Amino acid sequence: xxxxxxxxxxxxxxxxxxxNQILLAxxxxxxxxxxxxxxxxxxxxLLVVPSIAGYPFLAADKAGLDTLYAVLPAPRRAxxxxxxxxxxxxxxxxxxxxTAFTLVYTRFESTxxxxxxxxLDLSLAWAMFAVNIAIQFPLLIRYGYSRISVWGTTLxxxxxxxxxxxxHVSLASLQDRAALLxxxxxxxxxxxxxxxxxxAGHRRxxxxxxxxxxxxxxxAGR
Amino acid sequence: xxxDLAFALRGVSTSxxxxxxxxxxxxxxxxxxxxxxxxxxxxxxxxxxxxxxxxPISSGEIELLGHPVxxxxxxxxxxxxxxxxxxxxxxxRLTEVERxxxxxxxxxxxxxxxxxxxxxxxxQRARVxxxxxxxxxxxxxxxxxxxxxxxxxxxxPTSGLDPVARDELVGIVGDFLIDEGHSVLFSTHITSxxxxxGDYVTLIHGGRIVRTGTKDEILDGYRIxxxxxxxxxxxxGIELIGARRTPAGVQALVDTxxxxxxxxxxxxxxxxxxxxxxxxxxxARHRPRSLPPTTSGSIA
Amino acid sequence: xxxxxxxxSSGVPLYQQVKEQIGAGILSGELPDGSALPSVRAxxxxxxxxxxxxxxxxxxxxxxxxxxTVPGKGAFVLPLNTALVREQLLRQAEEGLLTALDAARLAGxxxxxxxxxxxGLIEADRTxxxxxxxxxxxxx
Numbered sequence: 001x002x003x004x005x006x007x008x009x010x011x012x013x014x015x016x017x018x019x020n021q022i023l024l025a026x027x028x029x030x031x032x033x034x035x036x037x038x039x040x041x042x043x044x045x046l047l048v049v050p051s052i053a054g055y056p057f058l059a060a061d062k063a064g065l066d067t068l069y070a071v072l073p074a075p076r077r078a079x080x081x082x083x084x085x086x087x088x089x090x091x092x093x094x095x096x097x098x099t100a101f102t103l104v105y106t107r108f109e110s111t112x113x114x115x116x117x118x119x120l121d122l123s124l125a126w127a128m129f130a131v132n133i134a135i136q137f138p139l140l141i142r143y144g145y146s147r148i149s150v151w152g153t154t155l156x157x158x159x160x161x162x163x164x165x166x167x168h169v170s171l172a173s174l175q176d177r178a179a180l181l182x183x184x185x186x187x188x189x190x191x192x193x194x195x196x197x198x199x200a201g202h203r204r205x206x207x208x209x210x211x212x213x214x215x216x217x218x219x220a221g222r
Numbered sequence: 223x224x225x226d227l228a229f230a231l232r233g234v235s236t237s238x239x240x241x242x243x244x245x246x247x248x249x250x251x252x253x254x255x256x257x258x259x260x261x262x263x264x265x266x267x268x269x270x271x272x273x274x275x276x277x278p279i280s281s282g283e284i285e286l287l288g289h290p291v292x293x294x295x296x297x298x299x300x301x302x303x304x305x306x307x308x309x310x311x312x313x314x315r316l317t318e319v320e321r322x323x324x325x326x327x328x329x330x331x332x333x334x335x336x337x338x339x340x341x342x343x344x345x346q347r348a349r350v351x352x353x354x355x356x357x358x359x360x361x362x363x364x365x366x367x368x369x370x371x372x373x374x375x376x377x378x379p380t381s382g383l384d385p386v387a388r389d390e391l392v393g394i395v396g397d398f399l400i401d402e403g404h405s406v407l408f409s410t411h412i413t414s415x416x417x418x419x420g421d422y423v424t425l426i427h428g429g430r431i432v433r434t435g436t437k438d439e440i441l442d443g444y445r446i447x448x449x450x451x452x453x454x455x456x457x458x459g460i461e462l463i464g465a466r467r468t469p470a471g472v473q474a475l476v477d478t479x480x481x482x483x484x485x486x487x488x489x490x491x492x493x494x495x496x497x498x499x500x501x502x503x504x505x506a507r508h509r510p511r512s513l514p515p516t517t518s519g520s521i522a
Numbered sequence: 523x524x525x526x527x528x529x530x531s532s533g534v535p536l537y538q539q540v541k542e543q544i545g546a547g548i549l550s551g552e553l554p555d556g557s558a559l560p561s562v563r564a565x566x567x568x569x570x571x572x573x574x575x576x577x578x579x580x581x582x583x584x585x586x587x588x589x590x591t592v593p594g595k596g597a598f599v600l601p602l603n604t605a606l607v608r609e610q611l612l613r614q615a616e617e618g619l620l621t622a623l624d625a626a627r628l629a630g631x632x633x634x635x636x637x638x639x640x641x642g643l644i645e646a647d648r649t650x651x652x653x654x655x656x657x658x659x660x661x662x
Contacts (some may be wrong), residue, residue, distance in 0.1 A: 006325045013322045017313035059311055067309035070276045072326045073298040254573060396567030418536075419566070421574045436574055 003074050007082030008089065014065065015055035015086070022052050026094070030101050037105035038117060041098040045125035046161060049094050050132050050154045053087035057145040080196040083137060084189070091129045095122060123181040130185030132157050134192035142199040227285065228252045228373050228405035229273055234282035241268045241429060246282070248424045248434040253402040255395055257416035257437075258409040259495070260426035261503035266409040269426065270377050273407075274303065287373060299327055302366020306378040308358045312351030316344060316361065320368075327369035338364035356387035363394060374398060376408045380415055388412075392419055411503075413495040423495065425502050432502050437495070445481040446497050448473045449488035460484070464501030475501035524559060525552070528569060536571050540579035548588050548599055549611075555601040559589060562597075586610050 015022075025048045033040040060066060069079045099118060106113040132154060139148050230249035236242050243265050250256040260266050271277035273284060275291045284291040287300055310319055316339060324330040339346055342360040344353070353361060359379050366374055374395075380388045392415060398404050408416065416423065416437070423440045425432040433440055447454065447462075454462060454472050460483060462474035475498060481490050493501075526543045528536060547553040560568065562576040569576070580597055583589045587610065591597040626636050 009325070010322055013314070013318065014311050017311065063311045064307060064309045065311070067276075067303075067305065070274070071298060071301075071303045071309070072323070073295050074326055075295050392570055393567075396570065399573060400561075400563045400567060402563065418571050421572045437572060438574070 003078035004081045004085055007074055007078045008085040011056040011082050011086040012089075014059035014063075015052070017059070018055045022048070022055070025051060026097075030098075034105060037102045037109070038113070038121060040102045040105070041095055041121045042125040042128060044094050044098045045091065045129040046132065046154070046158055049087070049091050049129050050136060052090035052094065053083075053133055054136070054140065054145065054149075056083060056086060057140045061145040076200060077197060080141065080200055081193060083141070084133070084193045084196070087129075087133050087137070088189075091126070095125055098125075120178050123178045123185075127181040127185040128157070128161060130189040134188040137192055138195060138199040141196055226252060228254075228287065229407070230285040231269070231273065232283050232285075234269075234272060234279050234284060236268060236272060236277065237280040238278065241265050243268055243272065243279075243429045246426075246429070246431050248431055250405055250407060250422055252405050253399070254421035255399060255406040255408060255416075255419060256422040256424060257413070257420040257495075258407060258424050258426060259411065259413055259416070259499045260409075261411055261499075264426045264503065265429040266411075266426060267377055268429070270375060270407070270409055274301065274375065299329065299369060300372040302363070302369070302371030302374045304359060304362040304366060304374065304376045304379050306355075306381055308350055308353070308362060310350045310361075312349065314350050315347055316350070317346045319350065319361070319365065323365060323369075329370045331368050331370065335364060335368040338367055355382045356384065356390075359383065359387070359391070360394075363391075367398070372404055374404070374406045376406070376410075378410055379408070380410060380412050388415055391415070395419060411499070413499045417495050420495070425498065427502055440498065441492060441495065443478050444475050444493050444498050445478050445490050446473065446493035446501075447476050447481065447484060447488050447490050453488050454484065457484070464504030466501075466504075524565070526565075526569060528571070537575045537578040537582075540565075540569070540571075540576060541582050544579065544583060545586075545588055548602065553599045555599055557599045559597040559599065 026044070029043050029047055030040065033043050060069075069076070099122070102118070102121065103113065135157070136148075136154070228250045232247050234246040235244050241263060246265075246269060248256075258266050258269065268277060272279050273286060273291065275284075275286075275293065286293060287297060289297050310322075314322065320330075320332070320335050324332070336346070339361075342357070342364060344357055344361060344364070350358070350361070363374070380391060383391075395406055395408070396419065398406065408420075410416065420437045422435065423437045424434040425440070433443065435443075444463075449472050451467065451469055451471055454465070454474060460476060460480045462476060465472060465474035475493060476484065484490065524544060525547065526540055528539050532539070534542075544553070544559070553559075559565075559580075562580055563573055566573040566576045580589065580591060584591055584597075588600060589597050590600050622636070626632075631639075
């Protein structure tokens with residue numbers, strides 16, 4: 001458990017150089033969504049959190065961190081679950097800050113914001129985040145960032161969600177399904193995390209982008 | 223507690239990747255430095271990655287610091303890895319590097335890290351991406367020494383380094399080996415670094431071990447032969463290793479045992495490690511039909 | 523302290539150079555009885571040669587009675603009047619005499635002339651030697 005925590009912190013440190021990009025994306029979405037505050041948090045979950053989650057993969061590609069993770073005394077499982085834990089942390093922080101902004105916005109508009117709406121927002125955001133990561137991470141783990149890139153998976157999902165949203169015009173129609181969104185999200189997230197070692201096993205270990213690959217890596221250590 | 227052997231590979235073969243290994247066997251007793259010498263593509267990196275458990279093997283066994291590989295993750299605390307590229311985030315400052323890596327090592331020595339950065343002339347506020355090759359190598363060494371590694375594994379540490387940096391590395395290795403529980407594996411195609419300080423040498427070519435043993439055994443086992451352009455022809459059963467024939471003359475490496483059979487017209491001398499590496503590593507098409515590789519050292 | 527200066531081009535193996543120079547230092551009294559020698563590893567590091575080389579040099583010096591190695595404590599110089607060192611010096615003397623004999627034969631010099639030559643050298647050596655200067659065995 002502590003190995004996973006250590007790895008999560010390490011992933012944070014690898015993403016730190018991108019904090020400006022993260023902040024910029026966050027501010028952009030908050031500004032754009034100013035007139036639709038009730039979908040702010042879901043929008044953040046769809047547009048900002050995946051890139052936050054993806055930065056450790058980008059950093060790993062650029063710097064050849066595969067080797068670092070193979071050298072450090074930490075099991076591969078911790079590396080992989082650390083990615084998921086980092087994504088989760090990113091979601092929780094973004095959702096919390098996003099909810100705060102939502103509250104501020106609705107206060108200005110004097111729109112009634114019920115606890116129920118907030119819960120719905122968060123459930124929807126959670127579900128979208130969970131599905132996004134559940135699909136994206138195995139691909140990132142298997143192929144690496146430069147071959148996938150965050151937009152490679154976020155974009156199709158964003159389009160799919162937008163298609164769904166157009167069909168079910170308002171959030172209200174989701175109310176009765178809200179209860180399902182949270183466990184569904186947990187299920188897909190956990191399943192993806194459980195399957196991650198399978199994808200990692202087929203991964204080709206890479207030196208920093210630009211150097212020729214040395215070959216396939218075995219799950220290093222137990 | 224140190225094992226008798228720093229590491230041992232026995233009959234290791236790999237089947238994946240471009241640089242496959244075939245029946246690789248060699249070992250290093252604890253407390254010494256071994257040079258793994260071979261041309262680019264000979265299989266040095268694959269061997270090292272297999273040794274460190276980063277690469278799957280299809281047959282054979284590997285032992286690292288007394289443990290079979292793949293072994294317990296904690297084994298990595300005792301191994302320091304220095305490659306020809308850093309595997310750290312470029313934007314990290316050297317202080318950040320310590321903060322990032324320290325939690326993973328039980329024996330991380332903060333004072334040692336700071337002292338080593340000082341000794342190596344590395345500024346704590348410098349970023350990893352700003353370091354020159356030589357400085358980057360010293361950083362990786364500082365990291366390895368700070369977590370009190372017992373085995374240092376270098377993969378091509380000196381390629382791209384100026385002679386001053388290479389000389390500094392020799393000094394660092396010598397210091398490291400003052401402790402007889404410490405060992406060093408040093409893979410390189412630049413043999414001059416090992417000519418003097420190498421205790422053991424392993425020659426690798428085409429994924430196979432050509433010869434392994436103490437440096438003296440290796441040097442004593444070959445002779446360099448030079449002659450005129452028409453010499454060294456019609457030699458039944460004598461292998462001329464990496465023979466180079468030009469209008470000016472011929473030069474080849476031979477087994478010391480064969481040297482006496484070459485006649486008086488040619489000049490026979492003890493080779494340098496460099497000459498051995500050059501001739502053993504010569505491309506296959508220049509080599510006559512080869513005899514089976516010999517091992518002059520003992521494999522535990 | 524130990525003074526070992528190595529030559530890359532002399533053709534003499536490094537271990538032998540180390541052994542001969544330390545041996546010479548001991549025989550000349552520069553390294554007196556009981557003085558500590560650097561460990562094989564420290565010497566290897568300082569001279570930038572392999573540990574196996576220094577180990578071999580020390581092993582041969584030890585076998586010939588010049589030094590003793592104590593595991594964990596390093597090596598130190600033995601007193602010069604041990605039987606092995608004496609044997610070594612006797613062997614050197616004998617080799618020197620054989621060389622002289624070969625040369626004498628070629629020059630046609632007979633036994634009596636040779637013995638006279640030896641007596642002359644011994645006499646010259648005695649008068650050259652400063653009073654009180656120690657020969658083998660006496661500490662400085």
